[in-house]
Amino acid sequence: MQRWLIAAAVACATLTGCTEAPEEGTANTARRQKQAGHPVDPLATSGHLAAIDAAALTGDQRAIQAHTQAMQKDMLRAMRLPDASRPIDHEAARAAVRPLPGVRSSIWIDRNNLLVMVAGSRYRSTGTIDRVCLALELLGDTLAVVVNLQDVSATTTEGADTLSRNCQLAEGERALLQPKRQADVLDPGLRRVLRAQQAASK
Known part of the structure; x- marks a missing residue:
C-alpha cells in the first residue's frame, strides 16, 4: 500500500532540488526552523509504510491517512515545494512580526516576500530573520516566505543593503518555482560600481 511513495522518495533524493542544503547559523543566532531541501529519510519512510500496513490490518483509516500525509509532507520539503494548503495570511504575519525586538514596520512586497524594517545594525542579522520566521511558524508553511531586512537607520551603503533569506533554506536559495x-532600491552590482567611482574621485 502506498508503495509508490518509496519510489518517489528515492527519485526525489537524486534530484538537484532534493540534495542536502548546507548548514548555516552560529551560536549567536536564534533557534531556526527545521530546514527544507534535505533528502527524504528512507528509514522514516519505511516506518510510515510499516505503520500504514499495520493500520490497514485493523482498519484504522485515520492512521493510514496521517502517515500517508506525513510522507507526502517529507517529499514536498525535500523538493523545496511549499505546502499550498497552508498559506500564511499576510495581515496575521505582519501582526506577529510587529512585537519583535528592533522591528519598526513590515510590508509584503508580493505573495512571497516580506519586507521588515528594523532600527539598528544589530537587528539587521540572520538572527532577526530566524525570529521573524519563528513568529510566522504557527500561521502556515514558511517555506513560501522570503524575509527581507532593511535597517532604516543605516548610515552607510553597506548597512542599507537588504539582507534576504527564505525561512527554511540557506542564504541565496529559494523554494521550487x-x-x-x-528588494534593494539600487541593484547591489550598481551599488558597488558607484562606491568604486566615489572612491576613485577622492
Missing part, C-alpha cells in the same frame, strides 16, 4: 526578487 519561487523567483528571486531584488
